[in-house]
Amino acid sequence: MENMSIKNKKRLIYPGLLILVLGSIFLAQGFGGGRYQISDSLSLFSSSTLSPSERIILFEIRLPRVILSFLVGGSLSLGGAALQGVFQNPLVDPYVLGISSGAALGAVIAILSGVYLGFFTIPLFAFSMALFSAFLVFHLGKVGKKFPLEVLLLAGIGVGFFFSALVSLGMFLAGEDLHQLIFWTMGGFWNSSWREVKMVLPFLIVGLPVLVSFSRELNAFLLGEKVAESLGVEVEKVKKWLLLVVSLLVASAVAVSGVIGFVGLVVPHLIRLLGIRDHRHLLPFSFLLGGGVLLWADTLARTILNPVELPVGIITNLLGVPFFIYLLQKRKRNP
Amino acid sequence: MSKKSSIAKSKVVVFVVGLWFFTFTLAWGAQATTIGDDVGREVEIPSPCERIISLSPSNTEIVFALSLGEKLVGVTTYCNYPEEAREKEKVGTLNEINLEKVVELEPDLVLASSLTPPEVVERLGGLGITVFVLDPHSIDEVIGDIEKVGIISGAEDKGQELKEAMEQKIEEVKSKVSHLSPEERPTVFHLIWHEPLWTAGKDTFINEFITLAGGQNVVADLSGYITVDLEEFVRRNPDIITVVENPGEGGDLSYQFLLSDSRLRVVKAIQDHKVFPVDGDIVSRSGPRVVDALYMYACIIHPEIFGEYEYQK
Numbered sequence A: 001m002e003n004m005s006i007k008n009k010k011r012l013i014y015p016g017l018l019i020l021v022l023g024s025i026f027l028a029q030g031f032g033g034g035r036y037q038i039s040d041s042l043s044l045f046s047s048s049t050l051s052p053s054e055r056i057i058l059f060e061i062r063l064p065r066v067i068l069s070f071l072v073g074g075s076l077s078l079g080g081a082a083l084q085g086v087f088q089n090p091l092v093d094p095y096v097l098g099i100s101s102g103a104a105l106g107a108v109i110a111i112l113s114g115v116y117l118g119f120f121t122i123p124l125f126a127f128s129m130a131l132f133s134a135f136l137v138f139h140l141g142k143v144g145k146k147f148p149l150e151v152l153l154l155a156g157i158g159v160g161f162f163f164s165a166l167v168s169l170g171m172f173l174a175g176e177d178l179h180q181l182i183f184w185t186m187g188g189f190w191n192s193s194w195r196e197v198k199m200v201l202p203f204l205i206v207g208l209p210v211l212v213s214f215s216r217e218l219n220a221f222l223l224g225e226k227v228a229e230s231l232g233v234e235v236e237k238v239k240k241w242l243l244l245v246v247s248l249l250v251a252s253a254v255a256v257s258g259v260i261g262f263v264g265l266v267v268p269h270l271i272r273l274l275g276i277r278d279h280r281h282l283l284p285f286s287f288l289l290g291g292g293v294l295l296w297a298d299t300l301a302r303t304i305l306n307p308v309e310l311p312v313g314i315i316t317n318l319l320g321v322p323f324f325i326y327l328l329q330k331r332k333r334n335p
Numbered sequence B: 001m002s003k004k005s006s007i008a009k010s011k012v013v014v015f016v017v018g019l020w021f022f023t024f025t026l027a028w029g030a031q032a033t034t035i036g037d038d039v040g041r042e043v044e045i046p047s048p049c050e051r052i053i054s055l056s057p058s059n060t061e062i063v064f065a066l067s068l069g070e071k072l073v074g075v076t077t078y079c080n081y082p083e084e085a086r087e088k089e090k091v092g093t094l095n096e097i098n099l100e101k102v103v104e105l106e107p108d109l110v111l112a113s114s115l116t117p118p119e120v121v122e123r124l125g126g127l128g129i130t131v132f133v134l135d136p137h138s139i140d141e142v143i144g145d146i147e148k149v150g151i152i153s154g155a156e157d158k159g160q161e162l163k164e165a166m167e168q169k170i171e172e173v174k175s176k177v178s179h180l181s182p183e184e185r186p187t188v189f190h191l192i193w194h195e196p197l198w199t200a201g202k203d204t205f206i207n208e209f210i211t212l213a214g215g216q217n218v219v220a221d222l223s224g225y226i227t228v229d230l231e232e233f234v235r236r237n238p239d240i241i242t243v244v245e246n247p248g249e250g251g252d253l254s255y256q257f258l259l260s261d262s263r264l265r266v267v268k269a270i271q272d273h274k275v276f277p278v279d280g281d282i283v284s285r286s287g288p289r290v291v292d293a294l295y296m297y298a299c300i301i302h303p304e305i306f307g308e309y310e311y312q313k
Helices: A002-028 A038-042 A052-087 A099-113 A121-141 A149-186 A194-213 A215-221 A225-230 A235-257 A263-273 A279-303 A312-333 B002-031 B057-065 B083-087 B099-104 B118-126 B139-152 B156-177 B205-212 B230-236 B253-260 B262-266 B280-284 B290-301
Strands: B034-036 B042-044 B052-054 B072-074 B109-113 B130-134 B187-194 B197-200 B225-228 B240-245 B275-279
Touching: A002 A052, A002 A279, A052 A149, A052 A194, A052 A215, A052 A235, A052 A263, A052 A279, A052 B230, A052 B262, A099 A121, A099 A149, A099 A235, A121 A149, A121 A235, A149 A312, A149 B187, A194 A215, A194 A235, A194 A279, A215 A225, A215 A235, A215 A279, A225 A235, A263 A279, A263 A312, A279 A312, B034 B139, B042 B130, B052 B057, B057 B072, B057 B083, B057 B109, B057 B130, B057 B139, B099 B118, B109 B118, B118 B130, B130 B139, B139 B156, B139 B205, B139 B290, B156 B205, B156 B290, B187 B205, B187 B230, B187 B253, B187 B290, B197 B205, B205 B280, B205 B290, B225 B230, B230 B262, B240 B253, B240 B280, B240 B290, B253 B275, B275 B280, B275 B290, B280 B290
Parallel strands: B052 B072, B052 B109, B109 B130, B187 B240, B240 B275
Antiparallel strands: B034 B042, B187 B197, B197 B225
16 A cells, blocks of 8 residues: 555656646746746747847846756755765765865865966866865775775865865955855856856766666665675775766866755755655656756745845755754654 | 922032033043044044054055155055055954054054954054044045044145045036936946946945946946846946956956856947956045046046046056
């Protein structure tokens, strides 16, 4: 009976989420200038009557932003779901390998040094430093040929703190450039264009199927590393691959959007609350729902105070924290 | 009966005490004068005033403009104008002041700013050091502050002279644009930083420069320094864009962004090549150079009246 209902649920959830996502993109495209206009949404289907500047606004500014926020939200919660699985720890977020502070440090270096190599300067620095910090964490977390999880976790926290301290130092020394650093670390899709979409998409196209292909192994991890090993999972190899793919995915997302909190932590839990723990479904669902959540958070960020715009990171944190507390309360009631 | 007489008695006492206070304050007031600063503090004018410390770049510029550079014994790390300011002793940044250093320099007068932490002002005051806080919000208030600093630092005549010169320059700009109709006043967008688009609405110096120089701030409906949507920027389609550059620190990223992002080619100012870099120090400091900033804006907005604008690095 119980199995039956979960099966039914899943049958509903896939098309349900897909409709939700497509509907969200359609609706979000209609929000601009602080209000909703159905004609803007409908322009997705016929755009022949638009003036040049309307065309730029709708298809070069708004649409790439809507798509990018979806892809970044999806990447973050996909990464979060995979890492929570690997670490068997519900409090792990996609930044646990020091990626966010690494990326922030990269952005700080790019802004303070004033190097300009083109529009991609800051994303490039952020991406490289994010990968560097992940690499550093792997290196520090390695014991012999193994990656013990608690050592990795501690190494991640240590590297994260160290890079954060460097970011603070940069901010302290930044003087008149301080606001630029603060804006970046708050996270946002201010000037997103198709270029940023193209930067993130390849990582997702490769990352999503690869991560989903590890679902069986991740499911075995739910029973603990030892049990997984006895079930024939090559634990260390799987860990290495998963961490590598997630690092690339999350680093690319952070590089184009800044540090956006809580999506990657909370969304996988939402899916689990629906009773879905099998990673074959948990991972794609997390991707779809995470994308949808960030898409709406960003729509809110650019609409609520229009024409003034809020950093989307503030919105996700504001909405994420109450949910987080709810999870804690729930945990307290039935430990 | 006794109640009535006691009331009468107390009335006499109040009157006598009041009279005593009145004469006392008169006599005291004649000796030492005080002057109100921008945060409502009454500050006693120090005499002599031989050692001055400035806690902001704009204050430093004021001190030099009053020909008091010789008396300036301490500045902040941001004080880079005029050139001589760089050689002065540093007492901190804008909001991180080294109190020990300030006390050690034995100033007669400390010129603080709105960014100086209030507790620093309070502590220095408690140590018997005269602290005057400057926090002007308009060009007129800047001129008023320069006049006050002139009085408090014993350079009253120079202050008066500077005030008149500045007022004259402002009048000149005002009178040359006064005949313009609203259609002849182009819309201007001021870009401070591009990620996100950070700009100045009403109640800012920039807004005053634009308006006085015969232009219209394209975000005059918003207040203070705000971040706006990229699509809103395209929708408002300004005629002219001014963009802050911070010399030295490779600070022309925002200018690069405006010129290189192909989506922005629909914006009128960019089509017409009317994107002008402005020196961030001049347009953001509430010192004597506000009139230079105003004149820069006048040249940018109405070159046909004031002559072509030339950006100097």
